[in-house]
Amino acid sequence: MVSPENSSSVPEEARLRVVIVGAGLSGIAMAISAALSGHSVEVIEQAKELAEVGAGLQITPNASRLLQYWKLPASLWDAAAEPTKVTVHRYSGPVLAHDGAFDKSIRAKYNAPFVDLHRVDLQQALYARAQDLGVIFHLGERIERIDFDNTVVQSVAGKQFTGDLIVAADGLWSQCREAYVGKKDEPLPTGDLAYRIVLTVDQISDPDLKAWVQHPEVHFWIGPGAHAVGYSLRRGQMYNIVLLVPDNLPPGVSRQSGSVQEMKELFVGWDPILNKFLDYVTNVDKWKLMHHGEMKKWVNNESNLVFIGDSCHPMLPYLAQGANSSLEDGAVLGLLLGHMTDKAQLPGILRLYEGLRKSRGEAIVRETFKQRHDFHMEDGEEQQKRDEIFKSQLGKELKGAFPSRWTCPEVQPWLYGYDAIKEVENAVVKNPGIFAQQKSRRSLCQFL
Numbered sequence: 001m002v003s004p005e006n007s008s009s010v011p012e013e014a015r016l017r018v019v020i021v022g023a024g025l026s027g028i029a030m031a032i033s034a035a036l037s038g039h040s041v042e043v044i045e046q047a048k049e050l051a052e053v054g055a056g057l058q059i060t061p062n063a064s065r066l067l068q069y070w071k072l073p074a075s076l077w078d079a080a081a082e083p084t085k086v087t088v089h090r091y092s093g094p095v096l097a098h099d100g101a102f103d104k105s106i107r108a109k110y111n112a113p114f115v116d117l118h119r120v121d122l123q124q125a126l127y128a129r130a131q132d133l134g135v136i137f138h139l140g141e142r143i144e145r146i147d148f149d150n151t152v153v154q155s156v157a158g159k160q161f162t163g164d165l166i167v168a169a170d171g172l173w174s175q176c177r178e179a180y181v182g183k184k185d186e187p188l189p190t191g192d193l194a195y196r197i198v199l200t201v202d203q204i205s206d207p208d209l210k211a212w213v214q215h216p217e218v219h220f221w222i223g224p225g226a227h228a229v230g231y232s233l234r235r236g237q238m239y240n241i242v243l244l245v246p247d248n249l250p251p252g253v254s255r256q257s258g259s260v261q262e263m264k265e266l267f268v269g270w271d272p273i274l275n276k277f278l279d280y281v282t283n284v285d286k287w288k289l290m291h292h293g294e295m296k297k298w299v300n301n302e303s304n305l306v307f308i309g310d311s312c313h314p315m316l317p318y319l320a321q322g323a324n325s326s327l328e329d330g331a332v333l334g335l336l337l338g339h340m341t342d343k344a345q346l347p348g349i350l351r352l353y354e355g356l357r358k359s360r361g362e363a364i365v366r367e368t369f370k371q372r373h374d375f376h377m378e379d380g381e382e383q384q385k386r387d388e389i390f391k392s393q394l395g396k397e398l399k400g401a402f403p404s405r406w407t408c409p410e411v412q413p414w415l416y417g418y419d420a421i422k423e424v425e426n427a428v429v430k431n432p433g434i435f436a437q438q439k440s441r442r443s444l445c446q447f448l
């Protein structure tokens with residue numbers, strides 16, 4: 001693998017001032033990638049401190065290869081859990097699908113691991129790396145206005161941050177998106193909500209459940225209108241459970257503390273193992289799952305605003321690709337900007353980024369809704385047909401379309417096999433016109 005230290009660093013005259021709005025995973029990924037390319041980067045974040053929600057995150061090979069490429073510290077990998085098996089259960093417990101060598105097959109196929117991380121561990125590792133690279137963070141500044149004529153973002157407190165490029169990484173409720181479309185543009189409910197649960201192994205007294213947590217695997221339970229996913233974190237010292245159920249939060253409420261009793265009632269009749277875990281839950285929050293219509297463009301006409309992450313492609317978390325694809329966005333954009341030799345190339349580069357990323361981001365969004373359809377079937381004829389497909393392949397090498405895209409031979413390769421670094425290398429070769437000025441200067445230099 002080419003390391004970032006070998007990658008190109010822009011000449012002084014092409015050095016951009018990049019202003020990133022939002023220090024979520026997309027924003028910090030972009031900050032690292034742009035800083036590695038030699039640009040000057042500032043990140044403006046409304047939160048006073050960086051504290052991702054204390055829950056788990058599944059990092060798939062398409063993004064873990066980027067974390068390796070960015071040389072995140074060994075401590076991050078030490079704090080990961082690498083699941084050895086992936087099992088899909090019918091909600092009552094029977095196994096529908098099972099990959100008993102998941103870790104090995106993933107590494108063999110994609111040359112990068114599938115790991116489960118605590119969000120805070122990932123955010124802190126990215127944050128530290130960005131700071132090492134000289135990225136400046138302004139915390140506690142909420143951006144409320146953008147002056148596109150002068151490439152300035154302004155915070156509620158009146159502070160102004162000026163750049164050559166504004167990167168909208170401000171998530172689902174993006175102010176940048178509203179500033180760009182010029183009207184309210186709120187996300188839409190998907191009809192589902194998530195209960196997010198993290199248990200530590202010390203909280204669990206049942207020896208069977210303790211052993212379950214200490215041997216990292218991923219388990220899905222799929223049922224009518226709902227599903228649950230459980231996986232270990234921190235080398236088997238924590239267990240993360242997400243319950244995906246029909247949304248009953250009032251309109252306009254995106255997060256609320258939930259009732260443990262109400263949550264447990266939704267899972268009566270489900271696998272006793274899942275219910276034993278739920279017995280250890282003492283409090284829980286409900287998160288409304290939202291999405292957005294597709295944007296026409298991810299780059300404005302002035303070529304000084306570009307969108308990444310949830311600000312432009314929020315999705316259902318049913319394939320665990322929201323953060324993974326956000327890291328891809330940041331990587332691709334930052335790497336492309338590393339090939340700049342003249343600021344005049346910026347509009348072309350931004351359009352190239354949009355061309356590479358928009359169709360993929362939106363395809364993943366659509367795939368998450370297809371996964372919901374296949375996981376949330378009501379009991380009946382369609383569900384029985386689905387389960388026949390599952391069971392006909394149990395214990396065999398999977399072939400053709402498969403109802404769990406996590407191991408589907410048609411979907412998994414394009415999700416996990418994506419290599420943002422190669423994508424950029426190929427795009428640069430295929431689009432010499434965009435970087436022509438760089439080429440002519442380099443060849444001119446050779447004659448001087």
Ligand SMILES: Cc1cc2nc3c(=O)[nH]c(=O)nc-3n(C[C@H](O)[C@H](O)[C@H](O)COP(=O)(O)OP(=O)(O)OC[C@H]3O[C@@H](n4cnc5c(N)ncnc54)[C@H](O)[C@@H]3O)c2cc1C
Nearest residue numbers: 022024025026046058143170171309310317320322323324
């Ligand atoms: C239940 C659940 C489970 C999930 N599991 C996974 C998973 O396993 N794997 C995966 O890949 N994805 C998962 N996701 C999705 C993932 O969390 C998101 O897609 C990802 O975090 C988006 O990152 P982001 O940086 O684009 O946005 P965000 O994380 O929302 O970050 C936006 C940042 O911008 C800041 N901000 C917002 N407005 C402003 C403003 N006006 N001024 C300044 N700062 C501002 C915010 O404070 C925030 O820090 C899950 C999501 C949910 C809900």
